[in-house]
Amino acid sequence: MSRQDINRSGEMDVFVRAVELGGFTAAATACRMTPSAVSKLIARLEARLGTRLINRSTRRLQLTPEGCAFYERSVSILADIAEAERYASAGxxxxxxxxxxxxxxxxxxxxxxxxxxxxxxxxxxxxxxxxxxxxxxxxxxxxxxxxxxxxxxxxxxxxxxxxxxxxxxxxxxxxxxxxxxxxxxxxxxxxxxxxxxxxxxxxxxxxxxxxxxxxxxxxxxxxxxxxxxxxxxxxxxxxxxxxxxxxxxxxxxxxxxxxxxxxxxxxxxxxxxxxxxxxxxxxxxxxxxxxxxxxxxxxx
CATH class of the missing domain: 3.40.190.290 (D-Maltodextrin-Binding Protein; domain 2)
Known part of the structure; x- marks a missing residue:
């Protein structure tokens, strides 16, 4: 997949929801995806970035230091995107x-x-x-x-x-x-x-x-x-x-x-x-x- 084909904001949104909702299953429900699809998306994101973002366990998700940094920046970027869309729909x-x-x-x-x-x-x-x-x-x-x-x-x-x-x-x-x-x-x-x-x-x-x-x-x-x-x-x-x-x-x-x-x-x-x-x-x-x-x- 080329860099132009990657939906970065979509990846960020799924990642942020997984972090804030505490799991892939809850994120899947919020994003209308399957838990397996969420898991694969996060795995592809980590592979592309070349770093682990989340330490997985059977009970909870734990962010790595790199995951924490990516989460904070993702929240900010998604907010900027939402703000741009609000201005575009001002009418x-x-x-x-x-x-x-x-x-x-x-x-x-x-x-x-x-x-x-x-x-x-x-x-x-x-x-x-x-x-x-x-x-x-x-x-x-x-x-x-x-x-x-x-x-x-x-x-x-x-x-x-x-x-x-x-x-x-x-x-x-x-x-x-x-x-x-x-x-x-x-x-x-x-x-x-x-x-x-x-x-x-x-x-x-x-x-x-x-x-x-x-x-x-x-x-x-x-x-x-x-x-x-x-x-x-x-x-x-x-x-x-x-x-x-x-x-x-x-x-x-x-x-x-x-x-x-x-x-x-x-x-x-x-x-x-x-x-x-x-x-x-x-x-x-x-x-x-x-x-x-x-x-x-x-x-x-």
């Missing part, structure tokens, strides 16, 4: 369902107010929105777009940055009246702190200690699984909570919550992105249109 009409995964806080306070305008612009689109603060597998959940906070770890996903939000430590006026207002890091030990019940990228509250930012460990008196639940607990006077500005801005303005320890706030920002799977063909116009709309209209 396609936005229509059909979009599955969105986001946190309840972002969904209620940022996304929901924007949706009437989006739906008015694109009446042929329908939306299916699920709320969770946990990181989900977009392929497994069949989600088109997920809104996520913090750095992107999965290299098979592409992110469109939507902005960054400050965070505030807040409490209800009733809680402050009953427990006093904290004025120092040491005071936090005397207060009930509401924390998340799942692990976070930052495992504490960043606060200023003189000229340095320190990460204050938070042993929560109450744990909750999502930011909106944390906000409601704070509103009910259950304790102190550290939340994104867009979650509590209206509550602070209305006097339902007050910001505390603001002179110790380092002003750190939490980035929010719309993420989607970066390979597997052109991005549908319905999804591309939503991403463009969010990038242009989200204000944090």
């Amino acid at each position: 396609e009409q936005a229509a059909g369902p979009i599955r969105i995964n986001t946190s309840a806080s972002f969904g209620n306070h940022v996304l929901a107010p924007l949706l009437p305008a989006f739906m008015a612009l694109h009446p042929a689109v329908t939306l299916d929105i699920s709320y969770t603060d946990k990181i989900v597998d977009l392929m497994e959940e069949r989600a088109d777009v997920a809104i996520r906070a913090g750095p992107l770890k999965n290299s098979s996903l592409i992110a469109r940055k939507l902005g960054a939000a400050r965070k505030f430590i807040v409490a209800s006026p009733d809680y402050i009246l009953r427990n006093g207002q904290p004025v120092s890091i040491e005071d936090l030990r005397q207060h009930c702190r509401i924390g998340f019940s799942y692990s976070r990228a930052i495992g504490g509250w960043p606060l200023l200690d003189q000229d340095d930012t320190v990460l204050v460990p938070v042993t929560p008196g109450i744990q909750v699984g999502d930011g909106e639940g944390m906000r409601h607990l704070a509103l009910c006077g259950a304790g102190l909570a550290r939340l994104a500005a867009f979650t509590v801005r209206a509550d602070i303005a209305a006097g339902r919550l007050v910001s505390v320890l603001e002179d110790l706030n380092p002003g750190d920002l939490e980035e929010f992105s719309a993420v989607y799977i970066g390979h597997g063909g052109p991005l549908p116009a319905r999804v591309r249109t939503l991403l463009d709309f969010l990038a242009a209209n989200v204000r944090l």
Whole structure:
């Protein structure tokens, strides 16, 4: 077979799917091939490259160092190809369902107010929105777009940055009246702190200690699984909570919550992105249109 006859992007796509799905059988299902065909394709790829990419066992696949490097580059190349195809199909009409995964806080306070305008612009689109603060597998959940906070770890996903939000430590006026207002890091030990019940990228509250930012460990008196639940607990006077500005801005303005320890706030920002799977063909116009709309209209 000549070099011109080799479908390199097709080989890369099958290889990437085998790595990310954990086996030839799963990759074969996703690519509408047989497991034997996938195995032979990977073997031909390794023979052409002159190196082993995957160490095979009966239970799992393990990438070699060369396989890791080839995987990372393949993901990037497939993303570039998909981006080129999206530009080429820019005239396609936005229509059909979009599955969105986001946190309840972002969904209620940022996304929901924007949706009437989006739906008015694109009446042929329908939306299916699920709320969770946990990181989900977009392929497994069949989600088109997920809104996520913090750095992107999965290299098979592409992110469109939507902005960054400050965070505030807040409490209800009733809680402050009953427990006093904290004025120092040491005071936090005397207060009930509401924390998340799942692990976070930052495992504490960043606060200023003189000229340095320190990460204050938070042993929560109450744990909750999502930011909106944390906000409601704070509103009910259950304790102190550290939340994104867009979650509590209206509550602070209305006097339902007050910001505390603001002179110790380092002003750190939490980035929010719309993420989607970066390979597997052109991005549908319905999804591309939503991403463009969010990038242009989200204000944090």
